[in-house]
Amino acid sequence: MNLITEAINGDRRAIARVLSGLENRNFSLEQIKVNFPSIFSNQVRENWSSIAITGAPGVGKSCLIDKILIDWSSKGIKTALLAIDPSSPRTGGALLGDRVRITAIDNEKYKDLIYIRSIATRKSSGSAPLIVSDMVEFLSAIGWHRVIIETVGSGQSEVRCAAITDRIVVVEGPARGDGVQAEKAGLLELADAVIVNKSDISGASQHASEIKESFELGLGQTPPIILTSALTGEGIEQASTALLELEDTGRSKKAKWRERLLAEYERKILESDKLDEILEKLAIGSISIKDALKLLGDD
Ligand SMILES: Nc1nc2c(ncn2[C@@H]2O[C@H](COP(=O)(O)OP(=O)(O)O)[C@@H](O)[C@H]2O)c(=O)[nH]1
Numbered sequence: 001m002n003l004i005t006e007a008i009n010g011d012r013r014a015i016a017r018v019l020s021g022l023e024n025r026n027f028s029l030e031q032i033k034v035n036f037p038s039i040f041s042n043q044v045r046e047n048w049s050s051i052a053i054t055g056a057p058g059v060g061k062s063c064l065i066d067k068i069l070i071d072w073s074s075k076g077i078k079t080a081l082l083a084i085d086p087s088s089p090r091t092g093g094a095l096l097g098d099r100v101r102i103t104a105i106d107n108e109k110y111k112d113l114i115y116i117r118s119i120a121t122r123k124s125s126g127s128a129p130l131i132v133s134d135m136v137e138f139l140s141a142i143g144w145h146r147v148i149i150e151t152v153g154s155g156q157s158e159v160r161c162a163a164i165t166d167r168i169v170v171v172e173g174p175a176r177g178d179g180v181q182a183e184k185a186g187l188l189e190l191a192d193a194v195i196v197n198k199s200d201i202s203g204a205s206q207h208a209s210e211i212k213e214s215f216e217l218g219l220g221q222t223p224p225i226i227l228t229s230a231l232t233g234e235g236i237e238q239a240s241t242a243l244l245e246l247e248d249t250g251r252s253k254k255a256k257w258r259e260r261l262l263a264e265y266e267r268k269i270l271e272s273d274k275l276d277e278i279l280e281k282l283a284i285g286s287i288s289i290k291d292a293l294k295l296l297g298d299d
């Protein structure tokens, strides 16, 4: 538990080791809460503490986050970034690419205000969304004002990683001529704001209009839609200020709670002591799925 004290005091290596401990389920957030209740009760809540920046690979999330980190640190805001990579091992290409893109941390002026960690979800044992949720809660408790989760917006686990945060921002690129697909609409339904990046390329404002239209045609109340270019800096200041002040419209509340409930249920199954035994019984046919659910529900 010395480790936790060191992390609370801001030691980066200790923070990294606590996060790894949570990731590998060597200990639980509950244990930390029992031993250090005061850090969890003294939190000064901003209007939000965690935000997901989500969208397809290549739309420019990392480049945007880099610019946002610079803006927020210049305002004295301590921000942690958890970059979720569903596929690559920790040393793999995508993560290396991200490290190159996040330049804010190399700036002596800002480095104490920024913490970056990548999570290779394929390697994690247990349920990725809940691991991320525990990490966010811990980082907030030890004084990181805002936690950004970077995640690709496709795949159930990734959507759930976004749904555990207080706010969700969906990043899009310029129009590719296919409008707003059904799969994308599901993610947009969760968005508290939409950023259409690469405004320096033609088709970006057209895509922003398409998105606006699809909200008006049934996705519900239109959230802020902001055009940016992480390349030229256009719209960046507006976006980073808007995100800091982003209100909870309540529009996506039910959809988020649905994902959180499913994630919690998944954790209950994955972390049950009885899971192995239940799977064995299912495999030899001695119990039914219904029995299995009953057994899992007993804890
Ligand atoms: N033209 C243009 N390219 C951009 C912009 N933002 C990012 N890129 C490029 O898009 C590619 C993917 O960016 P990255 O931030 O890694 O995307 P991510 O996968 O969403 O994190 C990189 O080659 C960037 O240089 C932008 O605003 N305009």
Ligand SMILES: [Mg+2]
Pocket (backbone or CB within 6 Å): 061, 062, 063, 098, 150
């Ligand atoms: Mg990225």
